[in-house]
Amino acid sequence: MSEKTGKANQIIITITVCLLVFFAAVFSATMFFIYKIMPVKERYTKVVSGTEVKYLMPLGEEILVNLADPLKQKYLRLNFTLVLDTEKTQLEAEKRKAQIRDIVISICRSKTSEELREKEGNSNLRNEIITAINAILPEGKVIDIFFTDFIVT
Incomplete structure (x- = not known):
């Protein structure tokens, strides 16, 4: 017995x-595939449009702000990607990300929901943010x- x-x-x-050897081999092969074979996504993207090269920098975290509506509490939730002219500008913008967020929040807090819902509201906000x-x-x-x-809610 x-x-x-x-x-x-x-x-x-x-x-x-x-079974342990099998699962270790599968795990190792998966990690190799993920880190070595698949292309690594760059955080920033270089875009070529005609003869002009542009650099894209996503803001990252979304921004949620109270709007300046007097009668009712309204909010704006936004996220955006900056289109920059040079890689040097991209590096500088990355260093100033907190300052850029602060500028965007200040500009958005001064807007009402009606201003943002107007036909030119979105483009006016875009131009104001770019200028600032x-x-x-x-x-x-x-x-x-x-x-x-x-x-806009």
């Missing part, structure tokens, strides 16, 4: 070891802003 249980235990241990950010950048400029999230 003990000979049968000894063989059964040996078979169970062998199967367990084989360009004022703090020592070199280079923001060419455009792509709103990736823009919700």
Whole structure:
């Protein structure tokens, strides 16, 4: 009887070891595929449009601000990507990300929901943000802003 249980235990241990080796191989192959074979996404993107090279810098975290509506509490949730002219401007904008967020929050808090819902409201806000950010950048400029999230509630 003990000979049968000894063989059964040996078979169970062998199967367990084989399964562990199998799962370790699958895990290793998966990690190799993810980190070595798949392309690494860059945080920033270089875009070539005709003869002009542009650099995209996503803001990252969304911004949620109270709007200046007098009668009812309204909010604006937005996120955007900056379109910059040079890589040097991109590096400078990254250093000033907190300052850029502060500028955007200040500008948005001064707007009402009606201003933002008007036909030109979105483009007026875009131009105001671009002008304000360009004022703090020592070199280079923001060419455009792509709103990736823009919700007025």
